[in-house]
Amino acid sequence: MLTNLSIKNYALIDHLNVKFTNGFTVITGETGAGKSILLGGLALVLGKRADLSSLREKENKCIVEAEFEISKYGLESFFLENDLDFEKKTIIRREILPSGKSRAFINDSPVNLDVLSKLGDQLIDVHSQHQTMQLADNDFQLKTIDALADNEKLLKEYTAKLMQYQAVSKELEQLLEFQSNATKEHEYNSFLLQELSAAPLKEGIIETLEEDYEQLNNVEIILEQLSHAQQLLNDEQIGVVNLLTELKQTSSKLGHFGQQYSDVDQRIKSVFIELDDISNEFSNLNDKVEANPEMLEEVNTKLQLLYNLLKKHNAQDVMQLMEIRRELEEKVRATENVESDIKAKKKEVLELDTALNNTAVKLSKNRKGIIPKLKKQLEDTLVELGMASATFKIEIQPSAEFKPSGKDNLTFLLSANKGSAYGELKKVASGGELSRIMLTIKSILAKYEQLPTMMFDEIDTGVSGEISNKMGDIMCEMSQTMQIFSITHLPQVAAKGAHHFKVYKEEELMGTNTKMKSLTKQERITELAEMLGGKTISESALAHARQLLN
Structure with missing residues (x-):
């Protein structure tokens, strides 16, 4: 229930703060006084997109704050899911900054517009004149039937399955498309993979092969140099080993003459051992x-193969070739396994199709079961609203495809007058008749939906006299179980309200300012008299106003 609304720096509103209670509240005011501005401010805290042009003073921020009493509406789970503090008196605040940025808060916790909008949908239903045209929309009609049929749980189950079904069906389409285009690609990939698999791919293989090639390709030079090295080391006349042997013998004779001779002797012996080892290694x-x-030839063949593969695949090294081979293996494997994947995916689609159909059948059965009750309630209520001959033809036919809310095609037709043909609501009903039908549907829905507050914006447009009186009665009845607001130009409706507010404009030094006040009983009489007879109030208008209030 909306208990307080505060608006600052919005359009023609400088600062407005209004408290509300439960029951039936009516809001009146001259055309252009700012009733639509009031709704615009309320729409901001319900998640509507902000518009910088709505700022009254462009250098200051706009603040709209609404307080709701929500203890009785089972919203604790919503606050828990969105990590918000649950308060019995919940405050929603929206700020529009001069920069154009917008901020939203629920109980002082910042939230995005999606969360704000979802909470708003559970707190208040603002019915605008534009919404009346939704009567002709099949989605709205089906939503009405589903609310009466208590299909909420089934619809959630159906929607979840439908999303899964669509996702799996898309995966199957992609697999089938892949299969149809894969034959040539598979053959080519298999050839490339076979070519890479036959190559000796491992880290450092090119460097090893190049070293082997150099040695094998220069055998004569290597043998020649080895032979020469051995001759230099072991020749009887000039061999380094023989000369070093004599040197070693000489140094050993000096070793016992002092430490410095002993050190030199040890160094020569070390050189001799190393040189002797080198001589053996050469041998x-x-x-x-x-x-x-x-x-x-074999080494050369392998090298050329690797060089060609590097060039062919535009690879920098063997490691890149190995990665390309791995990718090809996956592609070839995927192609070879696609048949079994398609078979498994078709089975999954079939299972989801069956489950969806079962849920759609249950939805359809519930809808068909509630239609006679809805039809009777609509026609009975419309009798009171001056449409005694109005009859509805509401039928459900099966659809061949899955729709967002089932597999039903809904026909919702009206015959507004006796003997007239049935037709779509927007074609056969006048504006006043559409308003009466919408109010009737809203009053029926109110018995099934646990919505705290409903606001009607001139739903009585196009009606007058006794009909408007009956519409006021319906709203009064609705207010027994929920908070009802009605923005109206009709005194018959305004007189039904338990609370009466007037929206008006005042010219001040800083410009025109929209204000709103709660009317006393005498002020209500005057307001109703003006609504009946205009600014010049007659005694008969005042008497009529008193009669309406009584």
Whole structure:
């Protein structure tokens, strides 16, 4: 229930603060006084997009704050899901900054507009004149039937399954498309993979092969140099080993003459051991080296293969080739497994299709079951609203495809007058008739939906006299179980309100300012008299006003 509304620096409103109570509240005022501005401010705290042009003073921020009593409406789970503090008196605040940025808060916690809008949908239903045209919309009509049929739980179940079904169906389409385009690509990928798999791919392989190639391709030079090295080391006349042997013998004779001679002797012995080891190593290398044309050809073939693959795949090194091979393996494997994947995905789609159909059948059954009751309630109530001959034809036919809310095609037709043909609401009903039908539907929905507050913005447009009196009675009845607001130009409706507020404009030094006040009984009589007869109030108008209030 809306208990307080505060608006600062919005359009023609400088500062407005109004307290509300439960029951039936009417709001009146001359055309242009600012009733639509009031609704615009309220829309901001319900999640509507902000507009910088709505600032009264462009250098100051606009603040709209609404307080709701929500202890009886089971909203604790919403606050828990959105990590918000639950308060029995919840305050929603919206700020529009001069920069154009907007901020929203629920109980002082910042929230985005999506959260704000979802909470607003559960707190108040603002019915505008534009919304009356939704009567002709199949989605609105179906929503009405679903509310009466208590289909909320089934609809959530259906929506979740539909999203899953659409996702899995899309995956199946992608697999089928992949399969249809994969044959040539599969053959080419398989060829590339076979080519890479046949190559000796491992880290450092090119460097190793290049080293082997250099050795095999230069056997004669290597043997020649090894032979020369051995001659230099072991020649009887000038061999380094023989000369070093003599040097070692000489230094050993000096070793016992002092530490410095002993150190030199040890160093020469170390050199001798190292040189002797080198001589043996040359000998071993010489024994191992031999010409091998076949091995040379094999190494060269491998190198050329790797060089060609690097160039073909535009790769920098063998590691990149190995990564390309891995990717090709995955592609080939995916292509080879696509048939089984398609089979599994088709099974999944079929299972979801069956589950969706079952839920859609339950939805349809519930809808068909409630239609006679809805039809009777509509026609009975419209009799009171001057549409005694109005009859509805509401039928549900199965659809071949899954729709957002089931597999039903809804036909919602009206015959407004006896003997007239049935037709779509927007084609056969006048504006006043649409208003009466919408009020009737809202009054029926109010019995099924746990909505704290409903606000009607001139829903009585196009009606007058006794009909408006009956519309006021319906709103009065609705206010027994929920908070009802009605913005009206009709005195018959305004007189039904338990509380009466007037919206008016005042010219001040800073400009025109929209204000709102609660009327006393005498002020209500005067307001109703003006609504009946204009600014010049007659005694008969005052008497009529008193009669309406009584």
